[in-house]
Structures are given as structure tokens and as C-alpha cells.
Amino acid sequence: MTTTIGIPAKAGPHLRTAFSVLLPEGVPLAPDGSPSAVPDRATVDSFRHEVAASIFGVRFAGNEELEDWLRPIPGSGYARAHALNLAILPLVGVGENCLWLNGGVGSNRLHEFRTLADLDREAWKHAGDEGPYIGYMLHTLARWLQDGRIAYGTLSLANETLMSEAVDEAADAIRKRWPTTATMEPLPDGGALVRFEPKENHEAFGFDLTKAYDEARRRKAAVWDPFFSSLPPAATVTESTDEGELHVRIEFSNPSALEGVETRRFLSSLATLPPLGDDVEEFIEEEKRSLRGYAEGLGD
Numbered sequence: 001m002t003t004t005i006g007i008p009a010k011a012g013p014h015l016r017t018a019f020s021v022l023l024p025e026g027v028p029l030a031p032d033g034s035p036s037a038v039p040d041r042a043t044v045d046s047f048r049h050e051v052a053a054s055i056f057g058v059r060f061a062g063n064e065e066l067e068d069w070l071r072p073i074p075g076s077g078y079a080r081a082h083a084l085n086l087a088i089l090p091l092v093g094v095g096e097n098c099l100w101l102n103g104g105v106g107s108n109r110l111h112e113f114r115t116l117a118d119l120d121r122e123a124w125k126h127a128g129d130e131g132p133y134i135g136y137m138l139h140t141l142a143r144w145l146q147d148g149r150i151a152y153g154t155l156s157l158a159n160e161t162l163m164s165e166a167v168d169e170a171a172d173a174i175r176k177r178w179p180t181t182a183t184m185e186p187l188p189d190g191g192a193l194v195r196f197e198p199k200e201n202h203e204a205f206g207f208d209l210t211k212a213y214d215e216a217r218r219r220k221a222a223v224w225d226p227f228f229s230s231l232p233p234a235a236t237v238t239e240s241t242d243e244g245e246l247h248v249r250i251e252f253s254n255p256s257a258l259e260g261v262e263t264r265r266f267l268s269s270l271a272t273l274p275p276l277g278d279d280v281e282e283f284i285e286e287e288k289r290s291l292r293g294y295a296e297g298l299g300d
Helices: 013-022 041-056 063-069 079-092 107-112 116-127 158-177 199-229 255-259 263-270 278-297
Strands: 004-006 027-029 140-146 149-157 181-186 192-197 235-242 245-252
Touching (some): 041 079, 158 245
Parallel strands (some): 149 245
Antiparallel strands (some): 004 027
16 A cells, blocks of 8 residues: 555544644655554553643643543533544544544554454454354444534444343343342552442342353354345444434444445445345344343242
């Protein structure tokens, strides 16, 4: 891939000001105008401080002081953090939408993966799971530029989401049968010990939850994974706002859907996928009800 040296095409005035101070010549760019590689942590930290100075006129001695200042404040929430995140994204993000992952395997070298499937396979290999690859992505946190705004997203495969949500609902049913009260006991080192009473209920809860989890794993292998693997590539995109910020949840049908989403053409390639059908949503809800019924039956 041909690279040039310059300032990222999507950089706004505050990021450009930071470049004039820190790297006037710019960074290596891909043909789409985004950085061809993710800058190292020290470089990103330096830019965060310069961008904060440009936006807010403040400077801090170190990263810890900056992070403290970015915490939510009454009446404005995370407005400071959102402004800084938006300004810095063209430096750390990949492609036409400045896609960026908030941690996880491959997050610091996203430019190396052509599609989300490539990234997901890398995470699966790193996890050391046995058996063939059938998808791994669950609640992967991401950010990107969308219509001039920063979008905060979670990316998941539908079978992994079903596993997570079904077990949560089963746990809720079991907890109602074995209620406990949690108390915090301070420790000399500043930590705390959590105690659950009555102890017998807590032990019974753990025993039944293990049974429900094992049943969920059995159903996932026998029913859920084959069902989702048989679906055509699809993705359901759900948007919401919180304190004026855009939040996006994306559920992919299976790894073939991830194959169709390119990291450097994130939104445009995502738009080619149809949403999951109503029959899929019905299947998901029925399977969650079924596992909850199994969990409730453990007390019979």
C-alpha cells in the first residue's frame, strides 16, 4: 500500500494545531488519507495533551491529571471527554470513518486487518478456543466518525450475544430462587471483601448457575451455532442517544457478515448488509425463554 507523509485528511483545527507543535511534517498516510499505522502510545498521549490545550486552554503535568479532568462534571457529563475523543480520532482511527477499537486483540494494529472477520479470527486464535472457527466477537467496543459526529459502538455476533443474554436471564431466574444480600467488608490494603448471605443460598445459586451455563453451551453447539451459520450475511444496526452522544449497537448474523465489512470502508461496506429478519429475532427470544424455563425448572 502506497504511503505519503502528511496530516490526516479528517483532522480538524485542534488536531492540526497539535500537529504544528508535535509533528509538523505529519505521519505516514494510506491512500484514503488516514494514518497507515496506529501511532505509539507515547505519541498519542502527547497529542491528547496538545489537543486538550487547543480546545480548552488547559495543560496538565501528566496523563493522570488529564484523565481526572476529563471525568464527568455536573451539568455537562462527559462533554470534555467527548470533545477530545472526537478531535483525536482522525489520528488513531483507520479508513474513511476513522474506525478505532477500544482495547482487545489487534486494537493497536487495526490497519493490518482488511475486514472485521480477519480481526475476529485473530482474537479467536489468541483466546485459544478449541474446534473450528465459528465466530468470536462479543461486545467489541469501537468508535468512528458518522455524519461529523463520533459514534460509540458495540460490535457482536448474534450467536455470542444470545449466549450472553440467555445466561444472564437464567441467572436472574436462579437468583430469585436463591436470594442473597451482599455486604462489603473493608480490608487493610484499601480493598474490600464481598460477602453473600445466607451462605447456603449463595452456594446453591452458583451450583444451579453452572448447570444453566452448561446447558447453554450445549444448546449453543447443537442449535444456536448451526442456525446462525446457515443465515445469509446480515447486520442489524440500532442507534440511540445518551446525553446527546450517538451510541450504535451492531449485531452480525455470522462470520460471513464480518467478511463483508472492511475496516477502511466501515460504514459504506456495512450499509450493503440487510438487517436480521424477524424470524431471527423470534428465534433469539424463544431460545432465551427456553433457557430461562430450564433454569426455573432446576428448583422443581
